[in-house]
Amino acid sequence: MKKSFLYFFALLALVSCGGEATAPQRGEDPARAANFDKTYPIVDSLLRVMTLDEKIGQLVLYTSDWDVTGPSIRDGYVDDIRAGKCGNIFNAYTAEYTRKLQEIAVNETRLGIPLLFGYDVIHGFRTIFPINLGISASWDPELIRQSARIAAREAAAAGLHWTYSPMCDICVEPRWGRISEGAGEDAFLGSAISRAMVYGYQGADLSDPMTIAACVKHFAAYGAPHAGRDYNTVDMSERWLREFYLPPYKAAVDAGAQTVMASFNEYDGTPATANAHLLTEILRDEWGFDGFVVSDYTGIMEMINHGTSKDLEEASIQALNAGNDMDMQSGGYDEFLKKAVEEGKISKKTLDEAVRRVLTVKARLGLFEDPFRYCSAEREAAETKTDANLLAARTLAEESCVLLKNHNNILPLKQGTSVAVIGPLADSADDLLGTWRGAGQVDGVKSLLDGIKEMAGSVTYAPGCDVEKEGQAGFSQAEYAARKASVTVMVLGEPCDWSGEAASRTSIKIPEVQSELLKRIAATGQPIVLVLMNGRPLDISEEVELADAVLEAWYPGTMGAEAVARLLFGEASPSGRLSVTFPRNLGQVPIYYYAKNTGRPYVHPGAKYESRYLDCENAPLFPFGYGLTYTTFSYGKPELSADSFGPKGSITAKATVTNTGSREGTEVVQLYLRDMVGSVTRPLKMLRGFERVTLAPGESRDVEFTITPEELSFWRKDMTFGPEAGEFRLFIAGDSSAEDFVTFTYNE
Ligand code: NOJ
16 A cells, blocks of 8 residues: 555656746746746646545645644644645644654655645744834835845745745734734835745745745735724725735735735625635736635634624635635635535536645645655754844844934934933843744844943943833833933833734824833933834824934844844944834824825815814824935936827936935935826825935935836726826925926826
8 A cells, every 4th residue: 555655656756847837928027936837747647636535635724733823723633634634734844843744744645745834934934034014114125035035945944835925915004913014005115025025935946945935915905904903894995905905916926926815804795715806806817826825814714703604614615616725724625625516516627726726836846846855954954043144134124224313413322322221122132023923033132222232331221111011110210320321222112912913902102101201201301212113103293202313123123133223323324214104193094195185185274174184284293205314315306308208108207316414325215106187086196116225425326217107007997907198297205295396298
């Protein structure tokens, strides 16, 4: 029995080597996985011999008990693997453990089909980069790609084949804790980042054992829950969905992402898990996605709670028929698909297609050639937290921090200055790693306090208070420390588990006790540098007034302490720019830069019947794209290569950017467009280009952008996608509040 199985497996392995390449059809980018469009004879061979049970097993994904990322565990998952009932495992890693499970699948099941191992490698695996909202503030897709590359190498060396990343959910809702996992509010920036992450994970060849498959999530519109409460209802027009929410998912699919995760929420009354419009019409028919779709954690079972399935059996049938190929953790496919196929509620063709997609991804990963190619203990040791990985993490952490205020150029501090470090988060290394920290360990990670100690002269630390518990007993000691030092660095914000999954808040302020502490220290009149740690845009209106400088550090990762210290003491200069608007208060939410003009824009100060608030101005505290550094920049008026262009043409827009200060610095030059008249209303600004530019003091550079019909395109009145003739305004500036523009015309 065993012998014949081995022979069969060897035979399959043999046919698999001759994978036929078909001509690439989409995406010419050289970084896109080369074998994305390959088909594999082994998949057909397997489909011919697999029993119904074996096929269903390939559509089942269970968590191991190695790690827990959801509400349930399936105790018998090892027996399920052995019985061929579970072809995919998540939350299991290390070369040793994945090898152990893989041996069961390969040696103890009839066909020996290898397991696929998935995990949430979200902003690093062992070397933890800043949280994704922080990463996006770097506006540096190339460095982001490298961070994903590093994450892939570390994860692949620990036996993993598949990451549940990139998270492509656009979000304008700071109450939602998962805003920390995405790239902010904008579809253009979000697309650049999701594309970069897919290239980083999947590399140029998915069968290279240093690469892992990406998973585009959470499809779709999970970032728009009503009232910011996680898992809550989503409702938006198809037009809004397509224009402002879908592009980053599509960019990731176009980049070759192998898998997509359906989101927990409903869209247009149907849970995404069984939403054929999303999973089949848009994803496969329109976008040509040929990988597989996986549900989110118990997403299929949750359709009973949504109220669109009477039981798990019905939910499972609805999900598979809608295009959801793999069941994460509900157990419904395992339990009910056989009966459903036998009763004709699911066609053999639908089942086979789903199985084919899963097996094809396994083939693309090279698992049929060598199921153990990812399980190498030596490689695991060699790849983990190397010096190069840590340096990349430090650089990305530096680029992620956003300098929001720097009154009187209090920053950078002089090395050797006496510093009071105050605030309960200052000595927490753990919080630096943020939510979804993969297999990141806190051992060896420095706290911000440790980092500051390495650069300051004398340092006195006083936490002052607890992170959230009321109690001012430590205030006096903190005040004393502040009075004694030349400058106070206060580290305030949210503990890291206040963002991420199931971490919504109704307040977006820092905990009151910390705010009170800041007031008390500010009353001393001593200079204050406020370092913020948080996973969402916060209402920091009061805090910004009280501090002399404010550095938004998010949760900066394994090398966060070193990075923040280098920024504070001028070894590096801040270059991050907000990827999400910071409101003045929660009442302004949702607030985003691509607002529309409305019929009554607020243009006459004090006017009653215009779109405004009685108790707050319309403008945010800090706009999208905003951030300071230790020098200043000026912009010349943009010059256009022509005043107009048509369908086959393009124009270039050029602006001279000058470093007007006395230090080298990096500016993120941003291009925005406004379509003045459309068949449907258009946003006041749309980001359509950006470039990071580093200039020496006094240096000028011409920054150039090309505008083609694509940059002007949108979902027109008739729901076709394309540009419309007319006048456009073009802005080139350092953030989205820019007012100076030049105009051009697009002719049909
Ligand atoms: C639920 C989360 O929504 C998703 O992002 C994650 O990938 C899965 N759990 C697996 O852990």
